Amino acid sequence: MRPVYIRQVIKTLKAAGAFPFLTDANTLYAGARGDAPHHLVTAIQNGFAFSVIDAPMIIADGLRGRTETAVTINQKQFKKVYIGTEIVNADALVSVAHFKGHELSGYGGAIKNIGMGCASRRGKMDQHSDVAPKVKKKKCIGCGECVLHCSQKAIRLVEQKADIDPKKCIGCGECIIVCANEAVQIQWNQSVPVFLERMVEYAAGVLSSKTGKSLFINFINNVSPGCDCLPFNDASLVRDIGVVASTDPVAIDQASVDLVNREPAVGYTCLTTNTGPGEDKFRGVYPNIDWEHQLVYAENLGLGSRTYDLISID
Known part of the structure; x- marks a missing residue:
């Protein structure tokens, strides 16, 4: 803008x-x-x-x-x-x-x-609380991009696989975007509709x-x-x-x-x-x-x- x-x-x-x-x-x-x-x-x-x-x-x-x-x-x-x-x-x-x-x-x-x-x-x-990303270990190649981009330092590499600390994660979704292998995902059918409804209710x-x-x-x-x-x-x-x-x-x-x-x-x-x-x-x-x-x-x-x-x- x-x-x-x-x-x-x-x-x-x-x-x-x-x-x-x-x-x-x-x-x-x-x-x-x-x-x-x-x-x-x-x-x-x-x-x-x-x-x-x-x-x-x-x-x-x-x-x-x-x-x-x-x-x-x-x-x-x-x-x-x-x-x-x-x-x-x-x-x-x-x-x-x-x-x-x-x-x-x-x-x-x-x-x-x-x-x-x-x-x-x-x-x-309140709005992001259900948007908790998960790592599909088979897809993760341990590149560390999600670690570098996590503003909350909620992600670390454990045995060359990304691991997300749910207590630190705020559900911003940036790790989902930066993962080229689509290893970081959320439960789309469950999390997204709830997130959208919460956002609308805040509006x-x-x-x-x-x-x-x-x-x-x-x-x-x-x-x-x-x-x-x-x-x-x-x-x-x-x-x-x-x-x-x-x-x-x-x-x-x-x-x-x-x-x-x-x-x-x-x-x-x-x-x-x-x-x-x-x-x-x-x-x-x-x-x-x-x-x-x-x-x-x-x-x-x-x-x-x-x-x-x-x-x-x-």
């Missing part, structure tokens, strides 16, 4: 009389966004400084990710969800998401941006205090196959498509998926199947992930509708 794009959003909001600020919640894993000081420095280093975007930045869940507000939702997976307090306190919410593929949810758009992005560290752990918790006060913007450019949190990525799956906006998080994500899938794939990427127009690009990259489940569940929860009208603006 380029800062100049955000500046235009800020400019429009100010023209409407708002006093906007940028926000994000700290990450579950240790790293450049694991606490507020490092998070703010990372934002500035990537161009999200006040002098560029003309708005301040506030880390929603405080210094160490513990400034949270419990929001009662009484849903299937959670009775309460834990949201960064400053997001709960905000008068309104504008979600600006980079639409892309994702190694756990199939794709990442508006729902993931608010469901995961607005959760406190405790909330992120519902965020939006429960923002009825009629939310806007969602998806940038469908550089549609990378993996999460932006990863320190590496592949080329875009399809050409740059543009920007979509809606007051409905379900409709905007459904439209974004449809726009990507109707495009032919760009060549020479990790996408080697489902490359034609109309074919499911996200299933092509992640055949075991039913990304549609998050949209079905979100619609059933009343977050929005998968039916939409797409209006082009020149």
